[in-house]
Amino acid sequence: MTSAAITIYPIRTEADHEHAVTRIASLIGAQPDTPEGDELDMLATLVDVWESRHHPIDPPDPISAIEFRMDQLGLARRDLEPMIGSRARVSEVLTGKRSLTLAMIRRLSIGLDISADLLIGSALATRQKTRKKPVTRKPHNSGSSQQRRRASRSK
Secondary structure (H helix, E strand, O other), X not given: OOXXXXXXXXXXXXXXXXXXXXXXXXXXXXXXXXXXXXXXXXXXXXXXXXXXXXOOOOOOOHHHHHHHHHHHHOOOHXXXXXXXXXXXXXXXXXXXXXXXXXXXHHXXXXXXXXXXXXXXXXXXXXXXXXXXXXXXXXXXXXXXXXXXXXXXXXX
């Protein structure tokens, strides 16, 4: 088997990316273990790396992931009650008013086949959204207790 020279260049710009994608489109359907198939494989790898660096895709919002999975499985909110709790609790979780507990995360992960890591992220994000601001107290005008003791001794 003779090997044909394949010229592959790094993808550095959007124009390079567009050129590579266009070339990939022309190579779709190339047979494996042929020069065209090898070129397709290398270009696809380069494009994948470039896109992951320049156009990363964030993980889906956990609540959106739950709702998407419910839609895929043809489930209604009431079907989440064994995994989350009462109808009210399901509503609170899906509207972001209540964060998921560890037990809910475990049941949802198993019941809906969703990564627990994704659901744990939701618990942290929701907890941060719903956390109340800390109460700040005004300083007492009479000073610290040590200062008050010193003042009372000196009288």
